[in-house]
Amino acid sequence: MARASVTEGAARAGLAARGAIYLLVGALALQITFGEGERQADRGGALAELSEKPFGAVLLWALGLGLAGMALWRLSEVAFGAAGADGRTWRKRLASAARCVFYVMVASSVLSFAAGARGGGAGTSSDEQSRDVTARALGLPGGQWLVAAAGTGVVVAGVWIGARAVMRSYHKHLRLAEMSRGTRRAVDTTGVAGGAARGLVFAVAGAFAIRAAVDYEPDRAKGLDDTLRSFAGTPLGPTALTGVAAGLVLFGLFSFAMARWRKV
Template sequence: MSVRGKANGKNGRKVVEVAGRWGFAARGVIYLLVGVLALRIAFGDNGEQADKGGALTEVAAQPMGSVLLWLLGIGLVGMALWQLTEALWGHKTTKRLLSAGRTVFYAVVAWSVFVFAGGDHSGGGGESDRQSHDMTAKALDLPAGQWLVGAAGAAIAVAGVVGAVQAVRRSYRKHLRLGEMSSRTRTAVDVTGVGGGVARGLVFAVAGGFVVRAAVTYRPSEAKGLDDTIRSFADTPAGPWLLVAVALGLALYGLFSFAMAVWRRV
């Protein structure tokens, strides 16, 4: 390889690294805000919406909110770009497929942020709930729709359980530059990684369960978006205190994402 080719390769890796770190930071902002909004709901503020749309509305209300929204969208594009490189040049087929799925996911989320930043706030708070109902209704009308929706719900639930187990096992550590971290930093990252990962996994598992129930009952309204799923924790025997725990966990996951932006090997 020529010297120029090597330089271009290094420059390309640097661009991907910056994109990935910016993406983790953007993800951190969204989860931190969703956690804060969920915490407000737990203490009686039912006017809030604990989903992406609610988080974007919160950002937009800040000074220079429009600029912050565009920066958030660019960060999510960076995450999509990094995941795309993992999908194209990763070593294991399974991980490449997962990265391809994440590429599409983050690209869609980034686009929705740009649309919001451009002034179309129709995807504001409660967006996840409306989308969940609409998508489930359309899917149920397809041939073998109940089976498709049920399989999708089961996949979401399994992904949540797997994510929670991986968090408890601290599987994320293999991706971190542990040698460059102090013992206090490692402890702080473990608190946010385990607590945040378990809360996030629990939310996914419950959301998947609701989708399965929608398939079994053939009622799209049974499928819940992020906001309704989070609110459902207050209806358990543990009451609002479980919602408080989940809200704090989601906020921790936001902080964990910030830590990944700094310490992850990208």
């Protein structure tokens, strides 16, 4: 019982922390749309923005610890299985392990930023990180194939994320019976629109990585900030960026809903 209580608290704190980051990134992207944004629309920019708020240091530590809670939750799923009938299958455990590793990396970068190590991963532009990683990968034997494969994986992940959001696959993870009709409608609005926008961003970033591999040019790879800005260069112009940015804000709100209603 004690373990379940700790795991549940960690999961809900992690989901709330994820929501806060997406809200900030979406808000920064909206500022870019209106020509007011000076920050990078990525995790580093979000943390820098947060650090300048009242009690910013406290908020950064809370965010980092919340993300560490997300990693702990995923680790518990690897060890004990996830909620649901198929939560103990090897496929679910493997997915939880991958998510655990990802959130360990994110949490460590946020905590490093909070501790003042601005040169760490969270303080570095996601665009610079993407170009650096791509350049190193291209320099390896078979590097073009590695980068192309990684980009394809990100595209597939983006399509999968968006499709699951549109199909409302998240319903199986929610305590729907405890929601009112209005609450369920609001959660679906944020879940579908937010998940679709998140998936689209992943897919476009993956496409840029594939292009970098084909052209053998690391600068073709784009991080979150450059990926978001690229939407403004489409035929829809700033309208496309506005829509995607609003979608990321909605995904942040959806993450808060998940923190409240998710089965853990």
